[in-house]
Amino acid sequence: MPHEHDSTQSVLRALLYVGVFMLLGGGVFARYIGLEVARAQRWRLWYLVSGGFLLALGATLYGVYHLTWMLGDTSLLLSYLLETSQGHWLLLRMGLLLGLLLLSLGWFRLDRWLYPPLALGLLFTLTLTSHAAGGGLVQMLAGLLHLASGAVWGGSVLALAVAWPGSRYDAILRAIQRLSALGLGAVVLLSLMGLYLSWVRLGEVANLWSTAYGQRLLLKLGLVGLVVGLAAVNRLWLLPRLQEKRAKGLQTVSLEAALLLGVILASGFLATTEPPPPASQAAPRLINIAEVQGSRRYVGQLFSQGGLIHLYLDLRDAEGSLLEGGPSLRLQAQQGTQILQEARGPFYRSQYHLAFIAEAPGEWVVRLELPEKTLEYILSVAP
Missing domain, CATH: 2.60.40.10 (Immunoglobulins)
Structure with missing residues (x-):
C-alpha cells in the first residue's frame, strides 16, 4: 500500500536535498561570499562539498534501486536509467553532481562562470521530479526559483557555520556582510515563490490542517519562521557587534544552520507527499x-x-x-x-x-x- 513506501522515498528525498544544499552551499560560499575564509578553511569546506556529493549521489542511486525493487525486478535498474525519460534526467543529475564536485577542486580557471549554469541544471533535475513538474511551466519556474534561492542562501549559511571556527575576524566580517545582503533578497524570493506554490497546491485553507500535505507544510513553515527570525537577529544584532569587534563567535549562525537542516529535511518529506487533489479532478490517484x-x-x-x-x-x-x-x-x-x-x-x-x-x-x-x-x-x- 502507499504508506509502506512513503517513508523510504521521503527519507531519500530529504537526504538528497541535504546533500545538494551542502554541495552547492560550499561551492557558492567559496566563490562569491567568503573567499578569504574559504582559502583558510579549504579542508573543512572540502569535507562539506564532498560529503554533500556522496549524500546526493547515494540518495539518487538508492532511489533508483528502490524504485526497481518496487517493480519487482532490481535487474531493471540499468534499463530504467537508459530507456526512460525519468532515468535520463537522473543520469543528467548524477553527471552534474560530478561536474560540480570537479569544479570545487579548483582545476578550472573559468569555474566562477561555469558554476552557476551547472548548479541551476542540477536544481532543474530536482524540479522535474517534484510536484512542480505536473503543474506546467509557471509552477516549474516558481519551483526552480524557490529551490535556487534556498540553496544559495541556506547552503551558504551551512558553509559559514562549518568554516567560521579558526577564521580571521576581518574575513568573517566580510563574509557575514555579503551573506546578509544576499539573504535579504533570497528570503523575499523564497517566501514569494513558496506562498505561490503552497496556494496552487493546497487549493483551500482548510487543507492546511485536514490533509497530510497541509500538516507537513505547516511544520515546514514553522521551521522557516524560526530560521527567518534568527536570521533577522543575526543581521540586526550580530552584524553590528562584529563590526564593533564585540562578538567572540558565531554561535547564533550555527543555530541558524541547524534549524535550516530541519527545513531542508521537512522539504524532502513534503516533496514526496501528494497534495490534495483539486475539487474538479475526476480521476483519483x-x-x-x-x-x-x-x-x-x-x-x-x-x-x-x-x-x-x-x-x-x-x-x-x-x-x-x-x-x-x-x-x-x-x-x-x-x-x-x-x-x-x-x-x-x-x-x-x-x-x-x-x-x-x-x-x-x-x-x-x-x-x-x-x-x-x-x-x-x-x-x-x-x-
Missing part, C-alpha cells in the same frame, strides 16, 4: 478495490506514486483469510497509443503486486483481468 466473486474476495488498492502505477491485491476467502494460492492476473495500463501490460501470479500465497513505469503523467485507463471478469478504472498519474 488511489482506488480501493473490493470485488466479490463467489466465495472469494479480491481486496486491495490501485494507486499512482512517483510516476509508477501500483496494484496491491489480496485474494481472501469468505472469512477474510488469505488463500494458499491464486490464479495469474493480468494488469493493463493505457494512455493514448501507449499500452503497458503484465500477467503475474501471487508473490506470496494469494497476495499480488504488479507495477508499471508510467512514461507520461495524466489520466491512464487501467484494466485488471480477473478469471471471471475484467475491471476498468481511470487513474490519475503524477510525475
Whole structure:
C-alpha cells in the first residue's frame, strides 16, 4: 500500500536535498561570499562539498534501486536509467553532481562562470521530479526559483557555520556582510515563490490542517519562521557587534544552520507527499478495490506514486483469510497509443503486486483481468 513506501522515498528525498544544499552551499560560499575564509578553511569546506556529493549521489542511486525493487525486478535498474525519460534526467543529475564536485577542486580557471549554469541544471533535475513538474511551466519556474534561492542562501549559511571556527575576524566580517545582503533578497524570493506554490497546491485553507500535505507544510513553515527570525537577529544584532569587534563567535549562525537542516529535511518529506487533489479532478490517484466473486474476495488498492502505477491485491476467502494460492492476473495500463501490460501470479500465497513505469503523467485507463471478469478504472498519474 502507499504508506509502506512513503517513508523510504521521503527519507531519500530529504537526504538528497541535504546533500545538494551542502554541495552547492560550499561551492557558492567559496566563490562569491567568503573567499578569504574559504582559502583558510579549504579542508573543512572540502569535507562539506564532498560529503554533500556522496549524500546526493547515494540518495539518487538508492532511489533508483528502490524504485526497481518496487517493480519487482532490481535487474531493471540499468534499463530504467537508459530507456526512460525519468532515468535520463537522473543520469543528467548524477553527471552534474560530478561536474560540480570537479569544479570545487579548483582545476578550472573559468569555474566562477561555469558554476552557476551547472548548479541551476542540477536544481532543474530536482524540479522535474517534484510536484512542480505536473503543474506546467509557471509552477516549474516558481519551483526552480524557490529551490535556487534556498540553496544559495541556506547552503551558504551551512558553509559559514562549518568554516567560521579558526577564521580571521576581518574575513568573517566580510563574509557575514555579503551573506546578509544576499539573504535579504533570497528570503523575499523564497517566501514569494513558496506562498505561490503552497496556494496552487493546497487549493483551500482548510487543507492546511485536514490533509497530510497541509500538516507537513505547516511544520515546514514553522521551521522557516524560526530560521527567518534568527536570521533577522543575526543581521540586526550580530552584524553590528562584529563590526564593533564585540562578538567572540558565531554561535547564533550555527543555530541558524541547524534549524535550516530541519527545513531542508521537512522539504524532502513534503516533496514526496501528494497534495490534495483539486475539487474538479475526476480521476483519483488511489482506488480501493473490493470485488466479490463467489466465495472469494479480491481486496486491495490501485494507486499512482512517483510516476509508477501500483496494484496491491489480496485474494481472501469468505472469512477474510488469505488463500494458499491464486490464479495469474493480468494488469493493463493505457494512455493514448501507449499500452503497458503484465500477467503475474501471487508473490506470496494469494497476495499480488504488479507495477508499471508510467512514461507520461495524466489520466491512464487501467484494466485488471480477473478469471471471471475484467475491471476498468481511470487513474490519475503524477510525475
